[in-house]
Amino acid sequence: MSDRVTVSKTYKLYLGGAFPRSESGRTYPVADSKGRFLANAAQASRKDLREAVVAARGAFGKWSGATAYNRGQVLYRVAELLEGRREQFADEVAAGEGVPAKRAQALVDAAVDRWVWYAGWTDKIATVLGAANPVAGPYFSFSVPEPTGVVGVLAPQRSSLLGLVSVLAPVLAVGATAVVVTSQDRPLPAITLSEVLATSDVPGGVVNLLTGHTAELAPWLAAHADVNALDLTGAPPELRVDLERSAAGTVKRVPRVPTTEPDWTERPDIARLRALVETKTVWHPMGV
């Protein structure tokens, strides 16, 4: 096998369930932790981002309308497919993050487990975050958590797979759709994840993954009027205040996220799920 020629790859975006090149035609080289060339990735432009938001908005009705049970099953299936690509993910994480092979394996396993953990939450969110409210009258009053809509995600810059899964899976679990700007320097696990999602039962457009320069794309995502929430986990620190301010211009939800990347291997809680739902309270007459 040693006489085979190495063909370096040029990856594409994942947008609306398809793999287009960037509208701008741009690409940028991706290097491993030691600076050696790995592959080329597409460098998304603001127009790609706009298309991604359109795709996410289009997919929202069907995904949010699916039963919680069905969403759970779809996400479990994604976890199975992730497991099937374990070796590839481990290689990419090891190369990109510069961790030993064993540690990379452990990170991939944790990412799969994290995905399963969030998949399990799909049909429990309404029970835990919703309520049957006691009222002084012949009515029922229910509070129901509903997905917030299109969520813009700036994925963690350092943890390229476990971090990504930890911010993306809760979006899908609540029934929202995502436009993700991946880790700028370590995008390969995200690209492989897009290949997993494309072959899974997650409808096209529910997840859109854009590789490129975070500082270039983030302001457009933050100001886009058709994005309902913004996860700033991977935002460049110097841009964070501006991004929050511009997100406020269209009253986006901006979950509180730590300014430095947390230890993703720690046990998660439901803070991210809670941050991505809107509570709807309805009154209903009894006996009708």
Added chain:
Amino acid sequence: MGGTTELTDVTRDEASLRRFLHGLPGVDAVGIEQRSAGLATRSIKKASKLWAIDTAISMVDLTTLEGADTPGKVRTLCAKARQPEPGIPPVAAVCVYPDMVATAKAALGGAPVNIASVATAFPSGRSSMKVKLTDTEFAIEAGATEVDMVIDRGAFLSGRYGQVFDEIRTIKAACGDVHLKVILETGELATYDNVRRASWLALLAGGDFIKTSTGKVSPAATLPVTNLMLQAVRDWHEVTGEHRGVKPAGGIRTTKDAIRHLVAVHEVAGEAWLTPDLFRFGASSLLNDLLMQRRTQLDGHYSGPDYVSVD
């Protein structure tokens, strides 16, 4: 193609009409598609884009042609037509079924918006001439200032050009000063050659506008077809000195599409046609996209459907 006298000669009888229409040069299908695709790659940015958006808004025939149309829906449409957004001048016209014309007229209340009504057994055109005439008169009496008629595609496709010609003539006579748009329904004409012939036929018969489609048949307005029709009005102008208009309708939903059409208008017909008097878009959802794109230009960030009215 000679001068005006020759054109009077071609409409003398059916045989000379046929000879003229079949004598029109054949359309180079590959050529017209490539030309359209080439023009569609023009990049229109910044101030030019804003100008194009505002121009496109002023050219919209805001349309609702559904069986489920209610007076309420027509009134909503008229309110939007009068003022698409604060500070924006009205669209060119509203386009409704004849029975809704009176409602539209009352709702517009003298605003500078035309009322276009489809007529002549729209959308199929399958009825007697008597019914078609009555349909047209009904719309005009109710206050329509523009009539969008359909041609009898069955007659056209079987080669009865004289019949189609006479129908358009008769309706035009019934219209008087009212603007007449002739819908060719290009999606049913099968070939580009037929589109060219139908365009000339409608122009010869006195249509003020030629319009691509009813919006009920797919494909509706495509760029190559619009280009062909623009060529026809340009050639008509060269022969007679008269300006006639073009209205693509159906399937134009995005600002990008609209701007591509405007580029084609400028390049194929000429700058003189870049006015609502000579070019219109028959559309409903296009207006919202134009308004969103306009905001994107002015606010510096992308807008969303939550910020425009639900039609």
